[in-house]
Amino acid sequence: MVVTAELLRALRDMHHIDDLFQWLTPTIVQYFSAPVVQFWVATEGYQGQVLMKLVAQSAQDNSLRHRLTLDKPVADLAENIRNRQTELALCPVGNVFSSYQTTLLQRYGLYYCFGDYLNSKGRPASSSPTVPGQATLMPIEAVALLFFSQPPHPELQRSISYILKLAMQIAATNGLLSLPNNAQGYKLQLQQASLSALSELVPHRKQDAELMTTNNPLADPIIADRLTRDLYRYIDGRKNVQELCAVTHLGLKEVAVALRTLLAERRIELFDSSGQLKNGLSLLNNL
Known part of the structure; x- marks a missing residue:
């Protein structure tokens, strides 16, 4: 597959999992005609609660990036998928958003959404012995959200899910779960x-x-x-x-x-x- 080959070539310039997500978003937009692609990562927030942080986003229309970046309903959807630890099957946006948010998304030409739960078990820093020269591996929980103007072919959805899960495996085996040097x-x-x-x-x-x-x-x-x-x-x-x-x-x-x-x-x-x-x-x- 073309995307897999490009991913393997791009690995040499990646140093952290966020680099992978930032590479994946425009690639999925380009090859799978998804108007908007986002990656949300679970982080520990104030008073220890888990918050979803947007780490990468790409869109066919650049004006959509700022409009969706801080939307609380979108963050809530990512958190819900993370809590259930399962994918969100492709569905009309009206199935998962309020009528107001649905109208807003449809105004942007976004009528369908799909979400995938991704995780990679690492070695938490708090439980890791300090060994000189050994990277600290971090467990990652992430959610990929994709928005479409038209429902994609089921085979396309399977291809996207395959690429996402393969990317997480590659991240684990190529040291992208270690804390960045910078x-x-x-x-x-x-x-x-x-x-x-x-x-x-x-x-x-x-x-x-x-x-x-x-x-x-x-x-x-x-x-x-x-x-x-x-x-x-x-x-x-x-x-x-x-x-x-x-x-x-x-x-x-x-x-x-x-x-x-x-x-x-x-x-x-x-x-x-x-x-x-x-x-x-x-x-x-x-x-």
Whole structure:
């Protein structure tokens, strides 16, 4: 198969599993005519919960990449597939998304979706002896999400699943599950991209928190951290994160810490400028 041969040739330039995912997304778009391809990886987030982090995405229409990157319903679907540890058979998007999200996806020409659960057992860093020169292998759980404008032929679906599972086997046997040598630089790049995306989001107070305060002001739980409490006072559903930084005279990273606390306590939600609910904890997990 052409894709398999190209994958084996491309391996020489890959150093980490993310390199593999970033190679696979445009390749699947090109060879299998999938309008959008995403790879989500399970990561440990704030307070130990598992979050799905988008590590690679390609689209036939580049404008779709930004629109789907932070969509919470898409992240929730990836998390659901990861929790069930099985594939999502090809189906209309209306079978797995709300009517609003379905209308939005169909507006982009995305009528069908398919998901595959991928895993590769490694050697967790916490349980690995430190041996000089020996790489630390990481267990990987990932979800591939593919969106289509028309249902692909069943043989095409089988080919995609075969390529994905073969890719994970290749990753394990070629050292792509080891921590990257430039982990610090990679992390800094991820942080910068996440901070840039976060700055444009608009925090909204959750309605149940507002109702609690309105009905009984004394019942509103006190926000322990002063910085977080001060930021919360300025959240009005209109100012984006960058504007909140300006009025509070806080840095973006300081505001990000406070927002993580408010999200974890279910006091706020994050929306983009068009009013779409976004997966804020996924972003903050990269900081």
